[in-house]
Amino acid sequence: MVLEVSDLSLRSSSGFDAFYGLELLELGPDRARGQLLVRPEHLQPFGLVHGGVYAAMAEGLTSFSTASVVLERGLAASGLSNHTSFLRPITSGTVHALATRRHAGRTTWVWEVELTDDANRLCAISRVTIALRPLGANDARALADARV
Numbered sequence: 001m002v003l004e005v006s007d008l009s010l011r012s013s014s015g016f017d018a019f020y021g022l023e024l025l026e027l028g029p030d031r032a033r034g035q036l037l038v039r040p041e042h043l044q045p046f047g048l049v050h051g052g053v054y055a056a057m058a059e060g061l062t063s064f065s066t067a068s069v070v071l072e073r074g075l076a077a078s079g080l081s082n083h084t085s086f087l088r089p090i091t092s093g094t095v096h097a098l099a100t101r102r103h104a105g106r107t108t109w110v111w112e113v114e115l116t117d118d119a120n121r122l123c124a125i126s127r128v129t130i131a132l133r134p135l136g137a138n139d140a141r142a143l144a145d146a147r148v
Helices: 015-020 051-073 137-145
Strands: 023-027 031-037 075-086 094-104 108-116 122-134
Touching (some): 015 051, 023 051, 031 051, 051 094, 051 108
Antiparallel strands (some): 023 031, 031 094, 075 122, 094 108
């Protein structure tokens, strides 16, 4: 099964990323932007955005952005490593994410992601490594199901 990149829309998140509310604003080979409107279910028991939300945003954003470039080469993109450091809490508003690609290799891409609050204060930093591998039939079916 051959899946044409032109058949895909990577302009909106899908699957788990859509479930928790990741909004994709910009996808490209060197930079990506996204955001998340904080809802009560994003908070941990002390009222702060859960650390897993930041990590998920970073990985989702960088996976979608990498895929937007490598799918046309017949490659799938998936998270290989995610290291997220939490610097300042967010309790409400919007989490803003800006990803900058630091390395584009043959088998991996490395991104740094800054996550900020509505006052543009740095709240978390992530380094995400995305693995590239040949696009298989299961990948093509999953992507076709995720079309918008």
